[in-house]
Amino acid sequence: MIRSLAVTTDNTVHHDIPLRQLNDANIKWYWVDFHNPSEEEALELKDHFHFHPLAIEDCFYLLQRPKMDHYENVHFFVMHAMNAKTLDAEEVDMFVGSNYIVTFHQHDSREIEDAWCRLSELENLRSEGHIYAAYLVLDNLVDQYFPSVYQIEDQLSEIENNVHSESIEVLMNDIFEIRSKLLKIRRTIVPMRDLLYRVINTDRIEQFRAHIVFFTDIHDHLLKLSEMIESNRDMTADMRDSYISLNSNRMNNIMKTLTVITTIFMPLTFIAGLYGMNFAYMPELKWHWGYFAILIFMFGIGLGMFAWFWKKGWFK
Numbered sequence: 001m002i003r004s005l006a007v008t009t010d011n012t013v014h015h016d017i018p019l020r021q022l023n024d025a026n027i028k029w030y031w032v033d034f035h036n037p038s039e040e041e042a043l044e045l046k047d048h049f050h051f052h053p054l055a056i057e058d059c060f061y062l063l064q065r066p067k068m069d070h071y072e073n074v075h076f077f078v079m080h081a082m083n084a085k086t087l088d089a090e091e092v093d094m095f096v097g098s099n100y101i102v103t104f105h106q107h108d109s110r111e112i113e114d115a116w117c118r119l120s121e122l123e124n125l126r127s128e129g130h131i132y133a134a135y136l137v138l139d140n141l142v143d144q145y146f147p148s149v150y151q152i153e154d155q156l157s158e159i160e161n162n163v164h165s166e167s168i169e170v171l172m173n174d175i176f177e178i179r180s181k182l183l184k185i186r187r188t189i190v191p192m193r194d195l196l197y198r199v200i201n202t203d204r205i206e207q208f209r210a211h212i213v214f215f216t217d218i219h220d221h222l223l224k225l226s227e228m229i230e231s232n233r234d235m236t237a238d239m240r241d242s243y244i245s246l247n248s249n250r251m252n253n254i255m256k257t258l259t260v261i262t263t264i265f266m267p268l269t270f271i272a273g274l275y276g277m278n279f280a281y282m283p284e285l286k287w288h289w290g291y292f293a294i295l296i297f298m299f300g301i302g303l304g305m306f307a308w309f310w311k312k313g314w315f316k
Contacts, residue, residue: 111140193222
């Protein structure tokens, strides 16, 4: 599907003007959006706009890393949206020309739809020009990262609140799942942060100079997101290490208890083995009270060792 939004010199907006009429003298600037275009529609990127073949190729061979390329009078941007459910990156491409922008995306994009509606309804935004429209697209893409990051922070807070009510295995599974989500989000945010850094420091797009403060604001948002991601990753690492240490300490206590019990039975086992030998000349075997004496002696040894270990605190 191809749709167009054209703003005339009197700041009125017109929708779905044929591409061949977008170069009319009365049109101040315009925005053409390609949404999952057919093969015939996709040919307009080459036949009408005459974009560079490499840029057109990047539009179709997903998934490209966020980047900015310059082709004569057209600047090409590869950006990433984030799927709110899967946290996977979805590519959104944008061409910025002298008085237009062209967006290209294979998936539904709430961010582009929101920017499209705002420009259609608010005259003060349309008067800012096509560079401001490009800013709106970028800003909407970045703003949609925040809910996913905030959701992960809420999950971490919930884990901290339930740390004593959940088993170690369940908590560890939750921690590793959250770390996997953070890694997915980081793969989107960090390249976008690098892209915005290039945008605000480039001298090849003179039109961006007038709106540099807006793009700097987006970069600040991405820096904040990056810090939140790293902070959450550090928190999950600390929680993981704490749970591993707790589990290791628990196992050490169990092994210590078993070792103490084994130690108590060692002399008892020795005595039982000694008198279990079938020698003929063992005087104790002929004592009338020998059996009971040995039992009392063994019981005394066991009780004495238990009391001594208890005093040492080995059962605590």
